[in-house]
Amino acid sequence: MKDAFGTPQTLLVLGGTSEIGLATARRLVARRTRTVWLAGRPSPALDSAAAGLRELGADVRTVVFDALNPSGHEEALGKVFAEGDIDMVLLAFGVLGDQAHDEARPLDAVRVAQTNYTGAVSSGLICAGALQAQGHGSLVVLSSVAGERARRANFIYGSSKAGLDTFTQGLGDALHGTGVHVMVVRPGFVRSRMTAGLVEAPLATTPDQVAQAIEKGLRRRSETVWVPGVLRVVMSALRHVPRPLFRRLPV
C-alpha cells in the first residue's frame, strides 16, 4: 500500500533499464519501497539494474517485457499482478530515435512510434485495469515537453510523446474516482544515455531531478508534473507563439 505521502511499497518499472526509472526506484527504495519489479527485454543491463537495487535492500524481480510486442503484454503483466498488489507502475520505456535517419527510413520512424505510443497504449491499459481492480495505486507515465509542440528537430519522437501524453490524460480522467492516481511527467532535456552527444537544450535536467519531482508529485497527488517546474510557464508561453515565428526560434 501507499503511505500518507504516496510512497509505494511495491513498484513496477516498465522499461527496467531506464535511467529515470532506476533513479526513481532508488529514491523510493530509500523510503518505503521493498519490492521492485523490473520489466524489460532480458539483457545484462537489466540484470545489473536489478543487482544495483538489490544492494539497496529491495526484493527485486524481473519480468520479460517488450514494448514492441503488445500481444505479449497481457501475459507478462498479468504474471506480475497475480503475485500481489502493485502500488505504483512507472511507465518509463521509450526511444528517442534519430530524426534525420528516421525521416529517410519510414519503417524506423514507425518503430519509434510503436515503442513510445502503441506499446504504452497496450501496457498502460492493462496496468490501469489491474490497478482499478485492486482499488488503489499510481500509474506514472514519462511523457516529454517534446510532446507539447512539434519541433523541426525531433517531431517524430515529439509526436509519439504527444500521443502518449494525450492518452495518459484521458486515462487519468477515466480513472478519476476509482482510487487510481494517474500522473503525467513532462521532463525537459534530460542528461542521460538517451541524449548523449546531443546539444543540450536550456533548462536541462537530470534523472535524479526527475525522480525527485516524481516523489513530490506522488505526495501531492499531482496529475501533471513538469521537470523543472518552470517549464510549465515556459511551455505555456511557447505554445502560443505563432508558427512562422516558432519555426525560427532556436529551440
Added chain:
Amino acid sequence: MSAECVPVAPAEHAAPTSPATPSGRDGDLPVPVTGWGRTAPSAALLVRPRTHEEAVAAVHRCGNRGTIARGLGRAYGDAAQNAGGAVLDTTGLDRIRTIDAEGGVVVCDAGVSLHRLMEVLLPLGWFVPVTPGTRYVTVGGAVGADIHGKNHHVSGSFSRHVLSLELLTADGEVRTVVPGTELFDATTGGMGLTGVVLSATVRLHPVETSLMSVDTERAGDLDDLMARLTAHDDRHRYSVAWIDLVARGAATGRAVLTRGEHAPLDALPARARRRPLEFRPRQFPPAPAFVPEGLLGRASVSLFNELWYRRAPRARRGQLQSIPAFFHPLDGVPHWNRVYGRSGFVQYQFVVGHGQEEALRTIVRRVARHGCPSFLAVLKRFGEGDPGWLSFPMPGWTLALDVPAGLPGLGPFLDGLDQVVADCGGRVYLAKDSRLRPELLSVMYPGLDRFRALRARLDPRGVFVSDLSRRLSL
C-alpha cells in the same frame, strides 16, 4: 432494573460521515474512501447493513478482497479503508437496545456514536466512560481502536468498561465475547481485523450535571509541564495539556494545562440548576470544501499558538464549561479536517514509558527545530494499560500532533521520531497511523505475533482486511 429503551430513530449526526463516504449508498460501484487525514485514498464498495442479519449476509458476500467495518471515518489513516474490496458502513446499525438507568449499563449497536449516547444518557445522569477528542466515533470504532481519553490515568481505555461484545467472525457466526478471553483481547485495539463488532454492553459513569469544572494553568516549558502533570494528575479525573510545538529556545514545550471534573450539582449557579443535565452542543458553519494548500504554514501556526498561549489564564480554578467545550472543541466545526488542503494531514501520536522523559524531550526539541507547523499538539500521562494485544496505551507519556502531509521531508522526519520511540520501548497509535515502517511494528507491539496467529486461525481466508493491515502486514 433494565428498562427497554429507547425511541431511537436513525441518528442525526450533526457532523456527518467523512466526505469520502456518501452515506446510505449501497453501491454497485466502488467509491474512493479516505481516513480523517484525507491521505492515500483507495476505492471500495460501500455496503450499509441495517440489521445484524444484513451484516452477516454482507460478510458472506464480500468477495476475494475481503471487507472491513467502518464507522464515522474518524480514524486518521487507512484503518477503515479496503482497496478493491468492500467496506461495511456500520452507521446503519444504530439502535440503543437497553439502558439500565439505575446500574448504569447500556447495550447498543456498534454503529451508535458517542454523540448519540450522550444525547440519550446525559438526561438520565450517565456519561460515557471514555471519550476521545471527538464525539463522532462509533462504539464499534471505540472498541476496535481501544480509544482513550483525558481520564486514561484514572479510567484506562474504552475496553475496560466493556462488559461484553457481539462479534461477527469470518465464519459468519456471531459470538459473545467477554473480557478475560483471547478473542476479547485481540478485538479490543484489533482495528476491526478479528471481525465486525455488532453490539456492545458498556458500563457508564454517573454524573450529577452535564457541566465540567475546569482548572487551567500555564507551564513555561516542557520540564515545568512534566513536573506539573506528574505532581497533580491523580487529583483530577480529566487532564490534558495543549503544547506549543512551534516555540523554540527557552519556551520549548510551553503549554496550557486543563484539568477537570464533572461539576457537582451544588457547583452550578441557581439558573443552571434547573436543567443540570442539558446537552446542547453548538454548531458552527462547516469548513469550506476547498482550502488552498499551505494555509497552515509556519507563520500562521506560530501566530495562532502565540495567541492561544497568551489567551490562556496563568491559573484559573473551577471554571464551568460544557462537555463539548471541554472534550470536543473541534466537533463544533464540521469537516475541520479540510483546512489542511488537498494533501491532507498526518496525526502522529506515540507513547513512551515512565522513565523515558529524555526521549520525549528529544522529540519535542526535534519537532520545534524542524519547524513542523502543528497547532494541535496534546500531551498527557497514561495510567495502567489494558490487556488488548494491539491496544495502544501503556503507562507513560503520550504526545499527539497534527502536521500537513504536504510538508517537504515530513516522511523521513517522522521515521526518525519512530526510531526514538521504538528504541525506548514506546509505540505509535495505529488508529492514527498512515505511514509507519512495517519493520517497526513488531518492536512496538509485542503482542503482534499472538494477534497474527489468532487471525490465521480465526480467519484463514483473510475475510477481514484493510489498507492498514495490508500496509503493515497485520
